[in-house]
Amino acid sequence: MKFWRRRKDEELDAEIQSHLDEAIRDRIARGEAPDEARANALREFGNVGLVKEVTREMWGWAWVEQLLQDLRFGLRMLRKNPGFSLIAILTLALGIGATTAIFSVVNAVLLRSLPYHEPDRLVLLSYYRERVLNDYANAAEYLEWRTQTKAFAQMAAYRFDVADLTGNGEPERLKVGYASADCFATLGVTPARGRAFTPEEDRAGNAKAVILTNGYWQRHFGGAPQVLGRTLTVGGQSRTVVGIMPSGFRLTDDAELWLPLALDVNQQLSRQGNAVRVKVIARLKPGATPEVARAELAAVLAQQRQHFPQIYSRFGDIQARVIELNESLVGNVRRALWVLFGAVGFVLLIACTNVANLLLARGAVRQRELAIRAAVGAGRWRLMRQLLTESLLLALAGGVAGWLLARWGIKLLVAFSPDSIARIRETTVDGRTLVFTCLVVVLAGLLAGILPALQASQTDVNETLKAQSSPTGQRGARRLLPALMITELALALVLLVGAGLLGKSYVRLLVVPKGFHPAGVLTGVLSPSVAKYPFQSPQRDAYHREVLARVQALPGIRSAALASLTPLEGGYGRTGFQIEGRTAFPKEETPMADENIISPEYLSTMGIPLLAGRAFTAADNSGGPEVVLINETFARRFFPNENPIGQRLLMARTKTIVGVVSDTRHQGLDQDVRLEIYIPSAQAIWNRNYVLAVRVADQQNNPSSLAIQIAAIRNQLRVLEPNEPVNEIIPLEQRLSNSRAVATRRFQLTLFSVFAAVALVIATVGIYGVISYSVSQRTQEIGLRMALGAQTSDVVRLIVWRGMRLALLGVTLGVVAALALTRVMTKLLFQVTATDPLTYTQVAVLLFAVALIANYVPAQRATKVDPLIALRHE
Amino acid sequence: MKSHKKQSYENRIELLQGTLDLLILQTLQWGPRHGYGISQAIRAGSGEVLQVDTGSLYPALHRLERKKWIKSEWTTSENNQKVKTYQLTTAGKKQLAAERSNWERLTAAMAGILNPTEEA
Known part of the structure; x- marks a missing residue:
């Protein structure tokens, strides 16, 4: 701005200089000597400095000066009402901060292009194999x-x-x-x-x-x-x-x-x-x-x-697939992230609504001030501009605080994010985030400020100034405040329903029958070097036998076993089979089963119930008849009406079914149970690496004992093979909570719950504020009613009833919005529909309760007013 | 604290304001001119009677420009010098018409008051 001013100054200098030059030239043309001409021209022109000064005054810095005035005035107003300012700034900081944090994740994961050359031309090629x-x-x-x-x-x-x-x-x-x-x-x-x-x-x-x-x-x-x-x-x-x-x-x-x-x-x-x-x-x-x-x-x-x-x-079916590299990385989290971004947008909206509420209520108090301004010549636009400047100042302060909040929040987000969200660790605050935050700040300032500004600028100067005492509230504000309260309730309801649905999914997921008892089980992968222990070699078998023997000999260990599929994380061992004595399936329709190669102790170690027949024993070795166990799903599908025990499966070799075990979720808690067969390790013709599963004695099942047991097991492995690193051994319960299905949902649920809780708090404060304000506006009416003999309970009922009618409207609107919006969440849910009636009912009841308290407290307080004082209020 | 001299300038602007605006707009009706040119034209046009003070002319020019009645640009004069020339805008033309009719009503009214007998 200074720069601009300087340029105009220089221009004015040049203009006056050219004036003088022209005058001198004229005079010389008329025959005056150059020196004389110059002196006369200068004299004729007059005081150059003064001319410049009076000219400069014409430039009018009106808009700049007005802006500075508005800013100064706005700052003064904010300083004068520190409580109000603090609440408004904190509210906006929460909204802006949360939005910025989620945006930076969305930016890193979904928007920022991959750090490769022309990443949109990079594709991932594969064959999709049905089985x-x-x-x-x-x-x-x-x-x-x-x-x-x-x-x-x-x-x-x-x-x-x-x-x-x-x-x-x-x-x-x-x-x-x-x-x-x-x-x-x-x-x-x-x-x-x-x-x-x-x-x-x-x-x-x-x-x-x-x-x-x-x-x-x-x-x-x-x-x-x-x-x-x-x-x-x-x-x-x-x-x-x-x-x-x-x-x-x-x-x-x-x-x-x-x-x-x-x-x-x-x-x-x-x-x-x-x-x-x-x-x-x-x-x-x-x-x-x-x-x-x-x-x-x-x-x-x-x-x-x-x-x-x-x-x-x-x-079976095979298809060629060409997927954009970026899509293959983030395709599965895109929906979840946009849903979260939408949710955080709601938090921002609620925050803005709340600040609008506060500004409206204060606008009513400032009505007289504004009327005076209007009376002395401030136009409607000028008044609006002043009020918008104030709300933008609030948003700016909220934005700065929110920015700090976001930086801290991002660290938290990344630390708690599950591994399944690719690239989330690349989340940083970059230029795009900064631009986004600035936009959000302006948007929030306008959203929060526009209604109160419009409202206040409509002030009827005559009426307001004629009023003898403090203003009794504007008609417009009375109309707008309830509308904002309804909006807040509706927005909060949508968020709460979203959080409720995710919460319910999470609970359902945790109680899904796993088919095994994870408590007290430790697991870790055994991967001795292939050079020293080649696959399918007697050395490798001997190594595994030795590991089991050593671990089982440790004090506090109940049993130890091996399996080829890692619980909850699945694996790649699949095999096609036919059933002896039945028409063979055509080649393309050969059924496939997951193949889990286990040592005899595996079922008891994992706590997988045997439903029929027998478990494996040491006798099921390479010398004995080839046997398999099948899971319940397998039995139901292929032997619905016969005893599967004794039936024979035709695979690479023919194997006899000796038992049926309960279904387990080896592939992940949210995956359907698939056909599964168990093969004794002593009869396996191939294997890769085994998972070691160890069940500790019951009294050992506490964190410190488990840690001691883990150390003991690792020590045995190290003693057995000192030249090789020992893999991580962790409790199965930890594996469970780290598993993709659980961790991803927990992440979404946590964020959603935080957003919903913030929204609920902001909305509650907002509703409380609106009701308090409207009650305070009606002090006189209440006093009159009391003076005329109304009971406290009547007055409370009257006020609460009015408030609850609004709450009903807000909740109804919220339910309609939630029904429409939660549909996008369907894919994130587990065993819960997006329209789950119980969740909706619970959330609605919760909001009613909150609204009731927010209504009741100010109503109760209003009746404490002495009727005499209330009547003198005017 | 304003100097006495400056105040007297301002008084003159006050007195001349409406008239000077009209004169400037009228002068620019015949084409773009720079500040010196405008003052010369007014002087010549009035038979050397009206001498426009620069302390009034330049504030008036800048004020009229701000009101968007005239606009300026830097051009080269016939003497090959860089000068700032002003020209009338569409809004300025309307303003000129309005001020002219105001002026005519004013002079008619003034004439009526100053010469009542002649009128009667």
């Missing part, structure tokens, strides 16, 4: 896509695993990523130091390079650049550090180190031996659409099915 859990590709498929498609500029594969880092002090088990040589180039990311893998390093048997993530480099090497060229022993292989990734680099999952994928191309393409499962990313060529790419993959798939019918017929 397996998730989308993936086999390495052979990836290799064939590479040569047989045209839609992609680049294509790369990667996978995640764990690997042991040895030879460097304490052995360490790390999450590692395996990436093909062109993986980072496909993403458009180059290592911050060093280089990416070369095609030579990506060849099977030649994978002797390693790239560090920035995090690992910082933690273990203190960010020293000399680490390039050093050797690390990872997975029993000595490797040279060739590069360090930039900080923040991440590809769908966490990894500490990156190793070359190094596929054995010929072996994979021949489909002999183990198929390597990979994730495949590709960059679409300019102009190529995902649809074109999908059609290409489908064409390749048709050929593959033709060449390897025995492999592809096992899976």
Whole structure:
């Protein structure tokens, strides 16, 4: 502004100078000598400084001055009513802070593009197989896509695993990523130091390079650049550090180190031996659409099915999938986040409504002041501007406080967020968040201020000034206050219903029959190095036997067992089967069951009830007849009217059903129970890693004893294999509460509950304020009624009844809005419908109770007024 | 504290205001002019009777510009000098018409009062 003023000054100088120049020129033209001309011109012009000054006065800084006036006045008003200002600012701070915090999460997870080059052209390729859990590709498929498609500029594969880092002090088990040589180039990311893998390093048997993530480099090497060229022993292989990734680099999952994928191309393409499962990313060529790419993959798939019918017929329906990389990361949380964002928007609305309430009530008190202003010439617009300046000031102060609140809230949010929300850890306060907050501040200021400003600027000057005493409230305010109170109630109801529905889902989820007793059970993965203990080798079996023997021998341990499926987290072991003596299912419709390979003690360790037949014993070994257990769902589906015991299943080998066990939710609490068969570990023909499950004695089931037991078990594992890191062993109950189904819902529920609680408090305060105000406006009427003999109870009833009629209206409106809005939550709920009548009833009753208290207290207080004083009120 | 001199300027502005505005608008009717040009035109047009004081002219020009009756731009004069020229806006033309008719009514009324016998 100063700058602008200076420019105008310079312009004025130039204008006057040009005036003088023209005058001098004229005079010279008329024959005056130059010196004389100059002197005469100056004399004729007069006092230059004074001319400038009086001219400058014409510029009119009216709007600036008025704004400054409004600001000064607004600040004075806010300082003069510290209580009012504090409440309004705090209310707005809560609304703005919560909105900002959730927005920054939405921004990080949904809005900010992935930190790769042109991320919207990156796609994830897979085959969807009807009978397996998730989308993936086999390495052979990836290799064939590479040569047989045209839609992609680049294509790369990667996978995640764990690997042991040895030879460097304490052995360490790390999450590692395996990436093909062109993986980072496909993403458009180059290592911050060093280089990416070369095609030579990506060849099977030649994978002797390693790239560090920035995090690992910082933690273990203190960010020293000399680490390039050093050797690390990872997975029993000595490797040279060739590069360090930039900080923040991440590809769908966490990894500490990156190793070359190094596929054995010929072996994979021949489909002999183990198929390597990979994730495949590709960059679409300019102009190529995902649809074109999908059609290409489908064409390749048709050929593959033709060449390897025995492999592809096992899976039932297979479809080529091309998903945007970003969509594959956040697609599942998008709805939940937008619902949360909507919820927090409601909190903001309630906060604004409440401040509008406060301003309206105060507007009534300030009516006389405003009338005087109007009388001395302030226009309607000028009055509105002044009042809006005040509400914007409040919003600004609320915004600053809310911003601090948000920064703290974001830390809390990220700390408590479940892992299932991809990228939430990238949440930061950035420029976009700042712009968003500024917009919210302006919006909040206008929302809260516009009605009171409109209202106050309509003040009837004559009537107000004629009134002898303090104003008795405006007709308009009387009309608006109840409307705002109804709005607040309705908004709060919607939030409470949302929180109620989520809460109920959560409770339902926790009481879902799990089919096992998690209390007192500890679990951990056993993954002895494959180099020393190859899969399906006698050494590995001996290792597992030794672990069980040692753990069982520990004091305070009731039983220990092994299983191939991690409880609640599922696994990949699935098998097709036929039933002996029945018409075979056609190949495409072969039923598939989850296959859980267990040691005999597993059922008793986990507390899985045996419903019929017998459990496994030590006799069920490779020498004995092959046996299986089936779960209840299996029995019901295939043997509804016969005894399953003794029936035989045709799988890779023929196995006899010896027992039926209760259904368990191995795949997650919110997943349907699937067909499951149990196979004794001694008869398994393959396995990967086992989960060790240990049940402690009942008296040991408390946190400190469990911690001691965990330490003891880990110690045994360390003694048994000193050169290998020991995996984490945690209580099954902890695994349960960390599981995706539970943790995600808990996160949503917590946030929603906090929002609903804040909304309820703000709304209660607001309703209380409105009723108090309207009661105080009617002191005289109340006094008159009392003087005429009305009983206290009559007066209270009258006031409360009026308030409750509004509450009824608000609750009704809220129910209608909630019925319409909670539909978007359907997917977040579990065993609860979005229109659950009980939740609605409970929330409505709660709000009525709150409204009743908010009405009753001020009503009761009003009747305490001495009728004489009340009557003199005028 | 305003100087005596400044106050006298302001008094003159007060006295001249309506008239000066009318004169400026009228002068600009014939095309854009700069400040010096306007004062010269008024002087010449009145047969050297009216001498517009710069202390009145410039405030008036800036005030009229703020009222959007005239607008200004920097141009080059015939003497090849950078000057700020003013020209009439549409609103200014309307204002000119209105002020003219006011002026005519005023002079007629003044004439009626000053020369009652002649009228009768």
